[in-house]
Each structure stands twice: as C-alpha cells, then as structure tokens.
Amino acid sequence: MLGHLVSDDAAAMALALQQASLALGHDDVPVGAIIVRDGVVIAARHNERELTGDPTAHAEVLAIRDAADHIGHWRLEHCTLYVTLEPCTMCAGALVNSRVPRVVFGASDPKAGAGGSVYNVLADARLNHRCEITSGLMQHECGTILREFFAKRRKTPTSTGPASTDSAATDAGNETA
Numbered sequence: 001m002l003g004h005l006v007s008d009d010a011a012a013m014a015l016a017l018q019q020a021s022l023a024l025g026h027d028d029v030p031v032g033a034i035i036v037r038d039g040v041v042i043a044a045r046h047n048e049r050e051l052t053g054d055p056t057a058h059a060e061v062l063a064i065r066d067a068a069d070h071i072g073h074w075r076l077e078h079c080t081l082y083v084t085l086e087p088c089t090m091c092a093g094a095l096v097n098s099r100v101p102r103v104v105f106g107a108s109d110p111k112a113g114a115g116g117s118v119y120n121v122l123a124d125a126r127l128n129h130r131c132e133i134t135s136g137l138m139q140h141e142c143g144t145i146l147r148e149f150f151a152k153r154r155k156t157p158t159s160t161g162p163a164s165t166d167s168a169a170t171d172a173g174n175e176t177a
C-alpha cells in the first residue's frame with residue numbers, strides 16, 4: 001500500500017477502509033487512516049489500541065508518526081489524511097500540531113468527533129492552524145464496518161469477562177457513528 005499512487009479522494013478512502021479491516025485481525029475497533037502526499041501514499045495504519053495496549057495507538061496518530069518519519073520533519077506539508085471515522089480530540093489535536101493541510105473522514109462520530117460533530121478542534125479559529133475538512137466520504141461503508149464489529153462483539157462475550165463486556169458497550173457508544 002505504501003508508495004501507491006491514488007487518483008482521487010475515493011481511491012484514498014478505499015485504502016483507508018482496507019486498513020480498517022486489518023484491525024479486525026486483532027479485535028481492535030476497525031478504523032483505518034492513510035496519509036497521501038503529492039498523490040503518493042506515505043503512511044497507512046489502523047487502530048492498534050488492543051494489540052499494543054497503548055491508549056494513543058489510534059490509526060491517525062500512528063499514520064502521523066509514520067508520515068513524519070518518511071518526510072523527516074514534524075510538519076506534514078502537502079499532506080492529506082484520510083480516515084474512516086471522524087477524529088477524536090486526541091487525533092484532531094495531533095493533526096493540528098502536525099499542520100496537516102487537509103483531513104478527509106468517512107463516518108461521523110456524534111458522541112466524540114472533533115471534526116465538527118462534538119468539537120471542531122480541526123478548524124478552531126483560536127488555534128494557530130486549521131485543517132480543511134471534507135466529511136462524509138464513503139460514510140456508509142466506513143460506518144458499516146464499525147456497526148458490524150460492535151454488533152458481533154455484543155453478541156460474543158469475551159473470555160476476559162464482564163469488565164471487558166462493559167467497556168465494549170462503552171466503546172460502542174463512544175466510537176460508532
């Protein structure tokens with residue numbers, strides 16, 4: 001996926017969706033993100049919070065780190081980040097701090113979204129950088145993979161017991177569109 005040329009926003013979001021599906025392999029909430037610079041994919045990651053036990057291992061943060069490594073600088077000029085779910089406050093903050101010019105997201109997150117749904121960290125006039133936002137691209141596909149994940153998880157109690165089931169329910173409320 002890295003180094004791929006993408007012709008338009010839809011092609012880029014399709015790759016982000018592919019990333020999202022990879023998170024299912026380790027029971028992470030299926031969110032994927034890619035970063036495109038001058039038409040080339042320079043980062044492609046998915047949520048690894050369960051896999052790594054790292055609460056900051058959201059797809060966007062991991063992709064930002066990879067892109068900065070690739071460019072050799074923290075400032076992600078000429079980049080667009082595509083993510084299947086509206087960024088949370090942490091990821092939106094990271095995007096502002098990386099000066100990403102443009103963010104494209106699929107499904108909205110009415111419970112925790114920071115791209116306009118609950119907060120608009122991405123485009124707050126009080127901050128020193130604002131991202132151009134395109135929302136709702138392939139939102140049906142991006143939302144469906146999340147809904148299916150949470151529906152399946154609610155039906156299948158995990159081996160770690162009730163505490164985990166509780167947190168799954170909370171996550172469903174916080175993370176599905």
Ligand SMILES: [Zn+2]
Binds near residue numbers: 088092
């Ligand atoms: Zn996040």
